[in-house]
Amino acid sequence: MPDPIVVAEGLRKSFGDVHALRGLDLAVREGTVCGVLGPNGAGKTTAVRVLATLSAPDAGHARVAGHDVVRQAGEVRARIGLAGQYAAVDEKLTGRANLRMFGRLSHLSRREAHRRADELLERFGLTEAADRRVAGYSGGTRRRLDLIASLIHRPEVLFLDEPTTGLDPRSRGEIWDSVRALVADGTTVLLTTQYLDEADRLADDIAVVDHGRVIATGTPDELKATIGDRLDVVVEDPAALGPAAAVLTGLTGADPTTTGDDRLSVALPGGGLRLAGVVRELDRAGVAAADVRLRRPTLDEVFLRLTDRTEPVR
Amino acid sequence: MTARLRWTLADGLTLVGRELGRLRHDPGELVAALMFPAVMVVLFGYVLGSAIRVPGGGDYREYLMPGLFAMVTFSSVMGVMTRTAADASRGVMDRFRSLPMARSAVPFGQTGADLLVGLLMLAVMVGAGLLVGWRAHLGPAAAVQAFLLMVVLRYALAWAGVYAGLAVGDDRVADAMVPLFLPFTMVSNAFVPTGGMPGWLRLLADWNPVSALTAATRELFGNPGLPSGEVAWPLAHPVAAVLLWSAALLVIFVPLSLRANRR
Numbered sequence: 375m376p377d378p379i380v381v382a383e384g385l386r387k388s389f390g391d392v393h394a395l396r397g398l399d400l401a402v403r404e405g406t407v408c409g410v411l412g413p414n415g416a417g418k419t420t421a422v423r424v425l426a427t428l429s430a431p432d433a434g435h436a437r438v439a440g441h442d443v444v445r446q447a448g449e450v451r452a453r454i455g456l457a458g459q460y461a462a463v464d465e466k467l468t469g470r471a472n473l474r475m476f477g478r479l480s481h482l483s484r485r486e487a488h489r490r491a492d493e494l495l496e497r498f499g500l501t502e503a504a505d506r507r508v509a510g511y512s513g514g515t516r517r518r519l520d521l522i523a524s525l526i527h528r529p530e531v532l533f534l535d536e537p538t539t540g541l542d543p544r545s546r547g548e549i550w551d552s553v554r555a556l557v558a559d560g561t562t563v564l565l566t567t568q569y570l571d572e573a574d575r576l577a578d579d580i581a582v583v584d585h586g587r588v589i590a591t592g593t594p595d596e597l598k599a600t601i602g603d604r605l606d607v608v609v610e611d612p613a614a615l616g617p618a619a620a621v622l623t624g625l626t627g628a629d630p631t632t633t634g635d636d637r638l639s640v641a642l643p644g645g646g647l648r649l650a651g652v653v654r655e656l657d658r659a660g661v662a663a664a665d666v667r668l669r670r671p672t673l674d675e676v677f678l679r680l681t682d683r684t685e686p687v688r
Numbered sequence: 689m690t691a692r693l694r695w696t697l698a699d700g701l702t703l704v705g706r707e708l709g710r711l712r713h714d715p716g717e718l719v720a721a722l723m724f725p726a727v728m729v730v731l732f733g734y735v736l737g738s739a740i741r742v743p744g745g746g747d748y749r750e751y752l753m754p755g756l757f758a759m760v761t762f763s764s765v766m767g768v769m770t771r772t773a774a775d776a777s778r779g780v781m782d783r784f785r786s787l788p789m790a791r792s793a794v795p796f797g798q799t800g801a802d803l804l805v806g807l808l809m810l811a812v813m814v815g816a817g818l819l820v821g822w823r824a825h826l827g828p829a830a831a832v833q834a835f836l837l838m839v840v841l842r843y844a845l846a847w848a849g850v851y852a853g854l855a856v857g858d859d860r861v862a863d864a865m866v867p868l869f870l871p872f873t874m875v876s877n878a879f880v881p882t883g884g885m886p887g888w889l890r891l892l893a894d895w896n897p898v899s900a901l902t903a904a905t906r907e908l909f910g911n912p913g914l915p916s917g918e919v920a921w922p923l924a925h926p927v928a929a930v931l932l933w934s935a936a937l938l939v940i941f942v943p944l945s946l947r948a949n950r951r
């Protein structure tokens with residue numbers, strides 16, 4: 375397997391008493407999307423800032439596109455793009471003027487900067503808004519401009535810190551399409567998000583971060599497999615919820631969670647269960663089930679399980 | 689010329705172009721900035737001026753113009769501070785830092801752009817002054833020296849603005865600090881003679897760099913209100929005082945800003 379294009383080893387960063395990163399390890403394979411998931415304050419933004427050379431780690435080291443983020447920051451900057459949690463564009467300029475400026479600052483020639491700005495505006499469907507001032511843009515358009523501003527110098531690695539936070543579903547979909555298009559071109563993307571479905575749809579690999587370190591990694595499927603399948607039961611009479619829960623506890627040894635007036639969900643133990651057996655046991659207890667089905671866990675369930683704040687953090 | 693220096697210059701010019709682009713797209717800001725001194729000419733020159741007697745005699749509006757020139761010069765701190773803080777809090781600064789550009793280009797661009805804005809404001813002020821009867825009495829050479837002093841001090845002040853903006857890092861805080869500017873310029877000899885102030889206030893006013901610049905340009909324009917008798921050192925040697933202030937500001941704030949910007 376080729377060397378990962380982003381490698382972080384033992385990154386630490388503290389702000390006074392707040393230990394934002396406590397030994398974070400990360401590897402991103404070239405040409406893939408790595409989703410970094412974590413609750414608020416987990417250290418996602420801090421990690422991105424270190425990898426994008428914006429802040430120096432207190433300890434540990436990181437290499438991006440073959441260069442050390444501290445000692446060869448200039449080399450790294452020439453190869454990365456960053457779109458942060460806020461739209462970092464000049465609101466008083468037009469979209470086109472912003473792109474041209476960032477192009478010039480990336481040391482493209484004037485002609486090349488103009489050409490590249492036009493090309494990106496065209497490609498990402500912003501031509502119509504291009505000559506209006508950013509101050510008048512919608513939130514979604516502003517984020518898309520921010521995203522393409524980070525592409526101006528054709529970065530090998532793109533860091534996206536919560537690119538769709540606060541956007542409506544349609545704008546999110548547009549950003550997702552843009553990210554997919556970039557990956558098709560061979561760009562490596564490291565994306566932080568709090569939306570699990572975003573990671574599920576976009577990411578090849580996921581790193582779950584909590585309390586400043588990575589607590590789980592894998593493909594979405596691998597992560598789902600770590601907590602086993604789930605059994606959902608819908609009862610016909612809400613009053614039967616209690617007996618149904620007792621049956622499920624008896625079968626699985628776990629306490630089911632109530633997911634609605636008439637429905638329960640429970641994690642299945644390792645080997646799994648036969649559906650027929652469940653139906654039989656419910657029947658025996660006099661519970662009329664409207665629906666019984668086995669399914670893969672959602673990433674939300676994986677995430678909640680992994681980042682359960684009631685468990686001690688080692 | 690090394691490649692690095694060339695890129696710093698090129699990137700700095702790109703950022704100067706950015707500020708000019710902002711002004712072009714939002715001329716209201718420039719008009720507002722230019723209106724301010726013009727309004728001050730009327731407000732002070734005609735409203736307050738009617739009640740103020742210039743020490744040693746002379747026209748109040750002739751006395752006032754150097755004070756307004758000084759006020760406009762010092763406004764660069766506030767302008768640069770709020771623009772820098774806005775970049776820092778909106779993430780624009782982070783984007784600059786993640787680009788393969790020369791980092792020091794950011795403060796150089798900002799201060800360079802402010803210089804252009806300052807020259808424009810000076811031109812408008814001169815026009816307004818000539819309209820209300822102000823003149824430079826000591827010839828073009830002395831007048832040019834006066835304008836050069838303003839430009840040099842303005843540039844040094846802009847660096848203090850960059851540092852303040854980076855240190856504050858939040859444009860709402862920066863905006864909230866802007867009103868402090870008025871008392872700072874008022875506690876000086878810009879609008880009224882300091883002779884009548886209580887001792888402690890007079891001490892502050894005499895050592896305020898606004899007073900030094902005002903006194904220096906009064907001297908070079910041949911405008912009334914020059915201090916006489918026993919006065920504080922900066923008022924006795926105003927040109928030297930302005931140059932010293934400029935040098936001190938640059939020596940302190942250029943390295944501080946460059947360091948804060950690199951962080």
Ligand SMILES: Nc1ncnc2c1ncn2[C@@H]1O[C@H](COP(=O)(O)OP(=O)(O)OP(=O)(O)O)[C@@H](O)[C@H]1O
Pocket residue numbers: 389392393394412413414415416417418419420421568
């Ligand atoms: N500049 C800073 N000064 C002080 N504390 C900071 C700073 N930056 C981050 N922190 C703290 O470090 C911790 C990690 O913050 P970080 O922004 O990396 O989290 P995050 O995972 O991005 O969270 P969110 O999902 O809310 O964006 C938080 O407790 C935060 O308050």
Ligand SMILES: [Mg+2]
Pocket residue numbers: 418419420459535
């Ligand atoms: Mg964050």
